[in-house]
Each structure stands twice: as structure tokens, then as C-alpha cells.
Amino acid sequence: MINIAGDFEKVSFEQFLKDMLNTFDKYFNENEIKMIYELIELPARATSGSAGHDFHAPFTFTLNPGASIRIPTGIRAKIEDGWWLGCLPRSGLGFKYRVQLDNTMGVIDSDYYGSDNEGHIFAKITNDSRDGKTVTVVSGDAFMQGIFIPYGITSGDNATSIRNGGFGSTDRKDEGAVTQ
DSSP states (O other): OOOOOOEEEOOOOOHHHHHHHHHHHOOOHHHHHHHHHHHOOOOBOOOOOOEEEEESSOOOOOOOTTEEEEEEOSSEEEOOEEEEEEEEEOOHHHHHHEEEEEEEEEEEEEEGGGGTTTTOOOEEEOOSSSSSEEEOOOOEEEEEEEEEEEEETTTTTTOOOOOOOOGOOOOOOOOOOOOO
């Protein structure tokens, strides 16, 4: 039996604009960001047997070996209690180029949805190629996958605080990546 664990939505254009300008102010202007936003696809499974929902690159980028990029996806996830969203690189990118998420696996908690950044999911990826391979991901290509995973808690759990923000809401800038 398949359980419905969550849903994907776009963040507001205002949030996406803020995050894109915070990250890529030298590369994109507001009109370009509006066009990018309009083309964002919600993550979806490619086949009925797929565990992962594919996140699509909102713009084209190239990563030289050793380079990293922080990507505002324009997506947030409304996640049911008792579930979390695990984010991983697409298998092919990892296998062919050693593209990795910098935190190895992104953990999106159900309470991230209500954060002051609208629960905007970011992906920071690095081309860890040991063969000197440069990777280009074209706008619209799947580059990351999200898998909804159930979790349990301890019998003595008494957590009551509520999250506000996360790693994706920092204002650090990335160097070494080229957008096209």
C-alpha cells in the first residue's frame, strides 16, 4: 500500500526572487528570474516504480571539477506528520561525474514548510570528479530526487518547539560555478 506523505508547491515569486538575487545577483536580473520561475516544474516521479520525485534544474549551470553551486529550486514540500523528505543527487550524475549534495543527503522536515523563507528547498551540489570531468545540467533536466520517508520517535519525546529557517535560508554566496 502506498501512503500519501506530502505534496510539492512552488514558493511565491517574491521568495524565489529574493533567494535568486541573494545567490546570483551577478548573473540574473529580475526579468530573467521571472522567466525562470514561470518554467519551474513541480517534482514528479518518472515511473510508477520510482521512489524519487525528480527536481528539475531551474536554469542551466556548469560545474568544473571541485566547483559547487547553491541552487534555489523554487520548490517547497508540504509533508505529513511522521514523514520527512530525503534529497539526493540523481543516480546518473553521481555515477558519471561524482556530483554530490554537500550535506550528503538533504533532510527536509515537515515543519520546514512554515518557515519564514516559505520552506524554500535549496540544493548545494559539488562536482567531485576525480577524472577532471566538467558537468553541465541544462534547465529542466532532473538533477536531484526527493524521497518521502517515514520516521519514528522515542517514547520519551517531548519536542514542542517550532522551526524557523534552515540551511537553505542562509545568505552565503557560492564561488566557482558558472551559470549560462
